[in-house]
Amino acid sequence: MSEKARILCVEDEDMLLQDLKEELEDENYEVLTAKDGQAALAILKEEKPDLIISDMMMPKLDGPGLLTHLRQNRPSLNDVPFIFLTAKATRDDLVAGKRLGVDDYLTKPVDYDLLLATVEASLGQVTRVKKQNQMKFRRIYNAIQKQRATTEDLKVSFVAQNPASVQPILNALKDLGCAVSIITENQLVKKSFSVGESDILFIVYSKVVHYYLKYVTEDISKDWKGLSVLLAPPKLSQEQRESIRDAGISNMIEYPYPPIEVFKLLMRKMKA
Missing domain, CATH: 3.40.50.2300 (Response regulator)
Structure with missing residues (x-):
């Protein structure tokens, strides 16, 4: 090595x-x-x-x-x-x-x-x-870029109080050249954030996120046309799942958030 x-x-x-x-x-x-x-x-x-x-x-x-x-x-x-x-x-x-x-x-x-x-x-x-995974990521990323009307790098935002919990995804996206930004839960509570320039928003589930999920999706629905994805803990209760669906977030990946699953979801959405 x-x-x-x-x-x-x-x-x-x-x-x-x-x-x-x-x-x-x-x-x-x-x-x-x-x-x-x-x-x-x-x-x-x-x-x-x-x-x-x-x-x-x-x-x-x-x-x-x-x-x-x-x-x-x-x-x-x-x-x-x-x-x-x-x-x-x-x-x-x-x-x-x-x-x-x-x-x-x-x-x-x-x-x-x-x-x-x-x-x-x-x-x-x-x-x-x-190396095999990096090649897969690169092929999927190139396919996503071909579906877009711009040659600019994808802009990705994460709502995450602890970025270490999604480090593998962050690393994979950064390695591909994506512009990655973090929105903390404190910014979420204070409503001091914007996703207007983002193509994709990942939301790491937590009690704070659950409480403010309605606010986030309402803010997004006004003028944002990107893709939102909830990164959920394993074994969500039925009540939690219904709450997430009611908030308008239909895309969900469970912990430990395999990077390849993230890219597959993005590819399916871009093709759709």
Whole structure:
């Protein structure tokens, strides 16, 4: 990889953790370390590594517990490969790990040549998938541009108090050259915003947004002809869905808001 990849190693044996760190750093990787799953979660609140290597058996929070938590609660890390490091690798353990969503296994004692080859292969796969997605985004974006009467870049606005919640979409749109702006919930409450120049408006659902949704759609309907899309949490109640429909927003994408689904929706609307 052209940029230095960042790897999180989670291991409760001090000597092995240090050996892992040194071997990976010798190959020009940046290495973060944690001595158990809880310490790893604290790091993951602030950092997003490119790959995670975790021991299976640890105090406080073990490897399977860490992986389960991430897969259930941190969808933003779903594209980060997760590798188990273990001395316990029975067939049942392998099957259970695969069902949890682990990407690969390494056994103890560690074969460092195999470790480095596995890391390189996992990171290479992520790079290939990202490039494929970028090509898909570019094709869809070009198709959208052909449907428009102007050659100017798409202007996209987000109503979002926390832009990090939609970072993958923001990154994808910015990479394509879209002009992206953020409208905070404070601006929404104070009615100190305008979408007049925007082609597309994404609204990240929240209690504040739910309360002011009627105001937003009324303001839009006066003189704005763009496309509005609600980015909704999973498992919205029927009452919430009806409230959204009553507000006039029929386009909705559920968390974790896959960028490819965003572009597919835009393409369908442009064709229509």
